[in-house]
Amino acid sequence: MVVSAKHPGKPSADGLSAAGDRLAEAIELLFFAYRDFISDPDKLLAEYDFGRAHHRVVHFVGRNPGITVAELLNILRITKQSLARVLKQLIERGFVVQETGKQDRRQRLLYLTASGRELEERLAAPQRARVAAALENAGPGAEEAWREVLLGLVNDEDRTEVEHRITRAPEQR
Amino acid sequence: MVVSAKHPGKPSADGLSAAGDRLAEAIELLFFAYRDFISDPDKLLAEYDFGRAHHRVVHFVGRNPGITVAELLNILRITKQSLARVLKQLIERGFVVQETGKQDRRQRLLYLTASGRELEERLAAPQRARVAAALENAGPGAEEAWREVLLGLVNDEDRTEVEHRITRAPEQR
DNA sequence: AAAATATGTCAACATGGCTGACACAAAATG
DNA sequence: CATTTTGTGTCAGCCATGTTGACATATTTT
Structure with missing residues (x-):
């Protein structure tokens, strides 16, 4: 094969810089993994006439009972107007x-509510199954490494908070 | 601390089901990592008046020179009308x-184009740096485990293709 | 010759981001 | 106690990017 001079191929195509591509591959892999990971609950959400934004709220309220609006905004990194839209619907519909x-x-x-917990459970089930299968298949020890890398991807200034959030009992209010 | 009977706390709050929560934590970690990971290129994209959809196209065209529209659609999992919108802009602006x-x-x-490759490079740089730092920090061997788990998250029916895509030289046409 | 395929395009609509402005109650501060 | 700050809600409008459905064209396959 000859790489066209007019249109350079991927760096690795010439066999010279394959090693430098590992990062690009890792980035792509994250895209594909996330693409399929978030696709799981979509059909279920459609049954409820909800979207992914609702899913996120249900998830984080479920995992952090008694969370304040401000804390939720800090997690989701969206505006309060955006949150208000979906939150209002979730409240109205119980x-x-x-x-x-x-x-x-x-x-x-x-x-x-009880319905909310039921919805959360139904949404989480396929994602948990997917993650469990991936971890099991990757063998023992993979989970720890996987988590460490993911945590390393989080912004430096947010890492401590995220670390606590995924291990700590909910704060008291 | 006492968990309210009216509003059950997270399962781990009572110390009884902490192990079962590991999956939920892993799911959350994926959310946080992806949230910050995709935040990197946003400022740069705004300078060009582009969005994340443009980023994805530039990335995958850059990594797969000569890719067809159909292949791109299969990667992105969006409709051709959605793709057409951003692709048209990327072509018009060279x-x-x-x-x-x-x-x-x-x-x-x-x-x-040359401009396209320059844009791709500018967009990829902060993400590569972020991933590189996370991998380095997690120590040797972490990359392999990390990749294996991510690959395991991909849909079964797409795994082979993704596996090839992130390692193989571009197909001939 | 007919059917299937790859692509483009028009129109309309939904979701979920955003900004800006304003309101109100409660808490914190001087 | 008066004032300011904070936490939240809400209205209005805009934008990016996803969707469905219909149709057109060129090209390849059958």
Whole structure:
């Protein structure tokens, strides 16, 4: 094979810089993995007339009962107007409830209802199965390495918080 | 600490099912890692008045010179109408060129121009740096495990293709 | 000659981001 | 106690990017 001079091929095509491509491959792999990973719950969400934004809220409220709106915004990194749209629907349709904060009565603490927990469980099941299968297939020890790399991808200034969030019991309010 | 009976806490809060939560944590970690990973190129894209959709096209055309529209659609898993919108802009502004296929003259083979390659490089740089830092920090051997798990997350029916795509030289046309 | 394929395009619509402005209650501060 | 700050909600409008459906054209395959 000859790589066209007019249109250079991928760097590795000439066999000279294959090693330098490993990063590009890793980046691509992350794209493919995420593409399929988030595709799981879509059909189910459609049944509820919900979208991926609803999924994220249900997930993080489920994992952090009593989370405040501000904390949720900090996790999702979206504007409060964007969050309000989906949150309103989840509340109206009885998947999420709000409670006024005891210490700080300005806060609206968010909780899943029984229906909300059921939805969360149904959404999480295929993703858990997918991750479990991938981890099992990769053998023992792979999970630790995998998690360490993912954590390393998080912004430096957010890493501590994420680290706590995925291990810590929910903060008290 | 006492978990409210009215609003059950996360499963791990009672210390009884912490192990079962590992999957949920892994799922969350994937969310956080991807959230920050894709945030890198956004500022740069804004300078060009482009979005993430343009980024994806530039990336995959750059990595697969001469890729057909159909192949690109299969990678991105979007409709041809969605692709057409961003592809048209990339072509009009001189980042991508099309060439009629030699064997099959119906095909439009896609290539980056010099500007396109420059854009691709500028977009990829921060992501490569992020991944490189995460891998280095996780120590030797972590990369292999990380990749294996990510590959395991891909749909069974797509795994072989993805595997080839991230290692193989571009197919001939 | 007819059918299938690769691509392009038009139109309309939905989701979920965004900015900017404003309102209100509660808490924190001087 | 008066003032400022904070947490939240909401209205209005815009934009990017996904969707479906229909149709056109050129080319290849049958």
